[in-house]
Every structure is written in structure tokens, then in C-alpha cells.
Amino acid sequence: MGVALISAQRSKDPKTQVGACIVNPKNRIVGVGYNGMPDIDIKHNDAMFSWEKEKHYTRDKHLYVCHAEMNAIVNKMGADIQGCTLYTTKYPCNECSKLIIQSGIKKVVFLEDKEPNRNIYAASRILLQTANIVIEKHTPKGDLSDLYEADTKLNTLL
Numbered sequence: 407m408g409v410a411l412i413s414a415q416r417s418k419d420p421k422t423q424v425g426a427c428i429v430n431p432k433n434r435i436v437g438v439g440y441n442g443m444p445d446i447d448i449k450h451n452d453a454m455f456s457w458e459k460e461k462h463y464t465r466d467k468h469l470y471v472c473h474a475e476m477n478a479i480v481n482k483m484g485a486d487i488q489g490c491t492l493y494t495t496k497y498p499c500n501e502c503s504k505l506i507i508q509s510g511i512k513k514v515v516f517l518e519d520k521e522p523n524r525n526i527y528a529a530s531r532i533l534l535q536t537a538n539i540v541i542e543k544h545t546p547k548g549d550l551s552d553l554y555e556a557d558t559k560l561n562t563l564l
């Protein structure tokens with residue numbers, strides 16, 4: 407979960423930073439991701455896509471952003487992720503849960519579930535439960551503020 411939290415810090419979304427980390431049954435990291443716009447090789451890629459939430463389809467980030475879970479699955483560098491565990495800082499949405507199921511991930515550990523009643527998270531629960539994926543809320547072993555502090559120090563060094 408620490409790696410997922412640090413990964414989240416790389417997101418350029420001004421409002422919601424989410425990180426995800428996939429580990430294999432031996433707890434080795436096989437994929438990491440954070441929420442970001444599609445990695446299209448064009449000039450001014452970041453300016454092309456808006457982080458706004460306006461109604462017009464050209465200015466609604468939800469229509470374009472790639473979620474952290476999706477990016478962690480796609481970034482797996484060819485590793486087999488059947489039977490893996492995905493750590494995510496936010497409860498996965500229904501679209502990510504479909505990817506989680508289809509990729510063979512068997513366990514999801516999340517840090518926060520802020521909007522359990524929204525349709526996308528309610529549907530996500532149905533998807534994950536039906537697929538018999540183990541869902542666990544992360545219980546920090548230590549004080550997470552230490553990790554945030556460490557990350558802030560790291561950012562000042564980079």
C-alpha cells in the first residue's frame with residue numbers, strides 16, 4: 407500500500423490522486439500505476455486533456471482519464487498477473503473491476519471507500535463479489551503520516 411500511495415503522488419489530477427500496485431503471490435511488485443491521461447505521444451499531451459469536470463464532453467476528465475488500477479494492469483511489463491493482489495488507494499470503480507476480473511487478479515486491498523453508494527462503486531462490489539475476489543480494507547500497521555512525510559521529503563530531493 408505504501409508503493410500505491412507514493413505512486414498516487416505522481417498523478418497530475420489536481421483533485422483526486424489514486425495509486426495502485428499489483429503484487430504476485432510472493433509479494434513481489436509486478437505493476438504500478440496512478441490516474442493519468444492517456445499516454446499519447448503528441449506535443450502538449452497534458453494540455454490536450456482537461457482535468458475539469460464540466461458537462462461538455464471535451465472538458466470532462468472522467469471521459470478521458472485512465473484509472474490507477476487500469477494503468478497498473480497495463481504496466482505489468484509482461485508479467486502474468488493471474489492470482490495476484492492489487493493494492494489501491496481508492497475502492498475500484500466498476501470499469502476497473504471488470505479489468506481486475508478479466509486479468510485474473512484474485513484479491514483487492516483498498517485504503518479508502520469514500521462514496522460506497524455511488525452506482526459505479528455499488529456495481530463494482532457486485533462484480534468483485536460475484537467473481538469471488540477477496541476484498542479487504544487496508545489496516546495500516548504503522549502511522550501512515552510517516553509515509554506521507556517520507557514522500558514529501560523524497561519529492562523535495564527529486
Ligand SMILES: [Zn+2]
Pocket residue numbers: 473474475498499500501502503
Ligand atoms: Zn476505475
